[in-house]
Amino acid sequence: MLRVDGIDVHYGVIPAVRELSLSVEKGQIVTLVGANGAGKTTTLKAIMGVLLPRRGSILYKDEDISQLSSDKRVRKGIVLIPEGRHVFSKLSVRDNLTLGAYHRNDREGIRRDKEWIYRLFPVLKEREMQMAGTLSGGEQQMLALGRGLMGHPELLLLDEPSLGLAPIVLGEIYEVIKEINNSGITILLVEQNISMAMKIAQYAYVMETGKVRTEGKSDDVMKRENIMKAYLGE
Amino acid sequence: MFPAEYYFQQLFNGIVFGSMYALLALGMTVIYGILRLIHFAHGALITIGGFIFYVFFTVFGFPFIAVMGIVIALGGLLGVVLDVIAYRKVVGGPEVSMLITSLGFYIFIENLMKLIATPQPYPFKPPMFLDRLFSEWLITFRTVDLFIVITSVAIMLLFNLFVKKTKIGLAMVATAESGETARMVGININRIISLAFIIASAIAAITGFMWGSKYGQISYDMGFTAGVKAFVAIVIGGVGSIPGAMLGGMILGMLEMFSVAFLPPGYAGYRDGIVFFVLILILIIRPSGILGEKEVK
Numbered sequence: 001m002l003r004v005d006g007i008d009v010h011y012g013v014i015p016a017v018r019e020l021s022l023s024v025e026k027g028q029i030v031t032l033v034g035a036n037g038a039g040k041t042t043t044l045k046a047i048m049g050v051l052l053p054r055r056g057s058i059l060y061k062d063e064d065i066s067q068l069s070s071d072k073r074v075r076k077g078i079v080l081i082p083e084g085r086h087v088f089s090k091l092s093v094r095d096n097l098t099l100g101a102y103h104r105n106d107r108e109g110i111r112r113d114k115e116w117i118y119r120l121f122p123v124l125k126e127r128e129m130q131m132a133g134t135l136s137g138g139e140q141q142m143l144a145l146g147r148g149l150m151g152h153p154e155l156l157l158l159d160e161p162s163l164g165l166a167p168i169v170l171g172e173i174y175e176v177i178k179e180i181n182n183s184g185i186t187i188l189l190v191e192q193n194i195s196m197a198m199k200i201a202q203y204a205y206v207m208e209t210g211k212v213r214t215e216g217k218s219d220d221v222m223k224r225e226n227i228m229k230a231y232l233g234e
Numbered sequence: 235m236f237p238a239e240y241y242f243q244q245l246f247n248g249i250v251f252g253s254m255y256a257l258l259a260l261g262m263t264v265i266y267g268i269l270r271l272i273h274f275a276h277g278a279l280i281t282i283g284g285f286i287f288y289v290f291f292t293v294f295g296f297p298f299i300a301v302m303g304i305v306i307a308l309g310g311l312l313g314v315v316l317d318v319i320a321y322r323k324v325v326g327g328p329e330v331s332m333l334i335t336s337l338g339f340y341i342f343i344e345n346l347m348k349l350i351a352t353p354q355p356y357p358f359k360p361p362m363f364l365d366r367l368f369s370e371w372l373i374t375f376r377t378v379d380l381f382i383v384i385t386s387v388a389i390m391l392l393f394n395l396f397v398k399k400t401k402i403g404l405a406m407v408a409t410a411e412s413g414e415t416a417r418m419v420g421i422n423i424n425r426i427i428s429l430a431f432i433i434a435s436a437i438a439a440i441t442g443f444m445w446g447s448k449y450g451q452i453s454y455d456m457g458f459t460a461g462v463k464a465f466v467a468i469v470i471g472g473v474g475s476i477p478g479a480m481l482g483g484m485i486l487g488m489l490e491m492f493s494v495a496f497l498p499p500g501y502a503g504y505r506d507g508i509v510f511f512v513l514i515l516i517l518i519i520r521p522s523g524i525l526g527e528k529e530v531k
Contacts, residue, residue, distance in 0.1 A: 050414060074420030086415040088408045095404050102405060103420040151420060 001026040001186055002047070002155055007056030007066070009039075009046045016042040018210045019056070024155070024188050024203075029181050031189045031197040031218065034207030040190040041083055043207075044157045047188070048080040049073045060155070075103050077154035083163060083190075085140040087147065089133025093124055096132050096143055100150025109152065117146040120176050138169035145176065155186045162193040174200060198222050236495070243373045244491040250379045250448070252487025253386035257441045258464035259471065259479035260393065261434030267410035267474055268430050269325055274336040275316060277461020278343035279435045283309050283442025284452040285347070288356055298361045302440070309439025313431035322424070340461065347454035355453035358446035378447045385444075389437060390480055397476070406430060410474075466509075470516055472526020481525060 002024040009017040017039040024030045032040050045051040047058060049070040058066040065073055088096050097117065101110045118125040121142040127135060132143055141161060148156060161177065162170050174196060181187050191197035197218075198204060204218040214221065258276065265273045286308050291301045320339045324331050359365060364378040397403035409416040409426045417423055445460060446452040463486060471482025486509070493508035516524070 048418060050417065069422075070417040071420045071422045074418070080418050082415065082418060086412060086418075088411050088415070090411055091404060091407060098401060099404055099408050099416075099419050099421070102401065147419065 001061060002188070003057075003059040004043070004047065005057045005059065007043075007046055007053035007058065009042050009051050009053050011042065011051070016210055017046065017053075020207075020210070020212055021056075022205050022212065022215070024186060026186055027181075027184065028203060029177075029187045029189060029201045030203045030205070031191055031201035032205045032207060033191055033194050033197055034213075036192065037209075038207040039210040040207055041159055042210075044080055044159050044188070044190055047157060048078060050080075071103070074151055077152070078157065079148045079151040079153035079155070080157040081144050081148040081159060081161065083159035085137070085144045087132040087135070087140050087143045089131065091132060092129050093132055093135070093143055094128045096147050097124075097150050100147035101152070104152060110150070113150055113152060117149055120149075120179065121146055138165050138173070141165060141169075141173060142176075145173070145180075149180065149185075153185055155188065156180065158187060158189045160190055160192060162191060162196055170196070239372055241495060244495040245488070246373050246375060246379070248488035248491035249484070250382050250487070251490060252484035253383050254441050254444050254448070254460075254483075255463050255467045255486050256480040256483025257386050257389060257437050257444075258460060259467035259483045260390065260476065261437045262464050263468055263474065263476055263479040264406070264410075264430050264434050266468070267476075268406070268413075268427055269321065269332070270329065271321065271325075271332045271336060272465065273434075274333075274461055274465075275320070275339040275343060276434065276438055276464060277457035277459075278340050278347075279309055279312065279438035279457070280442040280445055280460045281344070281347055281452070281454060281457035282312060283439030284358065284446040284456065285351060285356075285442075286439065287443045287446065288358060288452060291361070292359065298363075302443070305439045305443060306436045309442075310432040310436040312439075313433075313435025314428050316435070317428050317431040325427075340457070344455055344457065351454050353454060355451040358450055358452045360443075360447040364447065378444075382444045382448070385440070389440075393433070393476075402426070402429065466513060469523055470513060472520075472523030475523070475525045475527070478523055478525035482523070485524075 004020060004022045006019050006021050007017060008015065008019065020039070020043060022032070032043060034040055042051060046053050049068055053066055056066070057064050060076060060078065065076065088099065091099070097114055101113070104110055123139055124142055124146055127139065132140065135143060145161070158177070161173055165173065177187065178200060189197055189201060198221070201218045203216070204221045205215045206213050206221060258280070262273050262276050265271060265276070283305050286305050287301055290296045290304050291298065296304070316339065320335055321332070324335050360378045364376070364381050366377045368375055397407055405416065405421045406426055406429070409421060409423055413423050445456060467482035467486045468479050469482070470485055471478030471480070489509050489512055490505055493505050494502045497504065497508070
């Protein structure tokens with residue numbers, strides 16, 4: 001479904017990702033792990049089109065999208081849930097969800113997705129009219145996820161959904177991530193919480209200083225303890 | 235002391251001028267919210283709006299409603315042109331370069347107007363039905379004063395509905411909060427920016443008609459004072475806040491009229507000094523303006 005082939009991505013003039021390749025098959029959960037500053041977020045941003053790669057290609061459903069703008073990629077079914085949540089704090093929960101479906105016109109589908117999201121996160125329904133900025137951290141993460149799902153993604157890019165969450169909420173979020181995947185949405189998951197990510201993903205890429213150091217089935221990667229120690233500092 | 239009618243009169247005048255400042259401040263704030271740009275060239279749209287009205291109404295003799303349509307359309311069009319040629323390339327650059335660009339464009343347009351229209355002011359008359367004088371009641375007013383107040387209130391209500399109830403309006407608020415996140419949910423930001431310029435500029439162009447009617451004349455440099463006042467209104471109300479901009483405009487209008495009312499005769503010319511003194515006082519007490527939020531970075 002997604003094939004990233006040898007991309008170089010820069011933050012301004014600073015190279016953040018070099019010759020990175022990865023691929024995600026339809027229906028999978030693939031995780032991208034690595035220490036802080038390894039280039040994981042940069043990679044997601046390049047796939048989303050927030051940053052454009054200087055070299056290499058990004059193929060999505062066999063089409064090169066590496067120079068398309070983000071809003072066009074959203075239309076093609078790629079949605080990124082950014083790190084640190086980034087909900088629209090001055091808008092209500094409901095308006096945030098409405099904007100998630102900004103590019104869609106299928107009223108019926110939008111209504112169904114909204115109901116689905118309220119089933120996944122009942123607390124969002126309760127706080128429908130509340131300003132998003134007044135939600136707790138966990139609730140904001142749920143809203144960010146919900147807003148992303150409103151875009152009806154086929155490929156969901158998740159950036160550190162566990163960041164700053166209490167263990168209980170964390171478990172809840174991961175349950176939902178599984179459920180989202182079961183509904184047929186492919187997921188590329190960036191995490192620093194490696195054990196969580198490895199448990200849920202079928203395939204893993206380990207990044208270090210802008211490059212993929214190792215990859216494999218997550219169980220196998222987990223077993224290679226020395227690798228974990230060397231690259232992840234665990 | 236003056237009779238009570240005098241204060242009612244000043245109150246009314248304050249509302250009329252406040253309405254115009256509020257309209258300008260509204261447009262400037264919308265653009266500031268999205269681009270973090272102090273849009274000085276906004277004042278130029280007033281000048282242009284006034285002149286468009288003059289040309290089509292006074293010179294060509296088109297009907298009033300049609301002329302208003304032309305003013306709105308051309309004003310909006312000019313807004314997009316400004317957006318595309320002046321700002322699109324500097325957005326995201328240092329704030330100073332955006333500031334200089336906007337100031338530069340104001341000066342450029344003012345000079346262009348001076349060249350086209352000559353430095354001579356033109357007498358400006360609203361259509362007959364807006365030029366009727368009423369003085370039988372408590373206060374003296376012209377129908378154009380009512381037009382200004384009613385139109386302003388209508389525009390502000392409509393704008394409020396737009397940002398609260400429509401998807402594009404919500405997208406505008408979202409883009410103002412974070413362009414990057416807005417892009418990630420599939421919003422085409424450039425289109426939202428253009429729309430903001432269209433709305434703000436069309437409103438400013440209408441205000442140009444009001445301004446000309448109030449002062450009885452238009453000139454190539456009328457936009458300067460207007461722009462500065464809109465800016466002051468924004469700062470009073472709280473930079474970035476839409477209700478703040480409207481409130482700031484009203485307060486500024488009141489301040490001006492009442493400082494004249496309470497100044498001893500012969501000192502009316504020092505009005506601006508008083509106004510800015512109060513502005514400084516407000517900023518000392520509330521540095522982020524009356525409805526402004528503290529910047530959290």
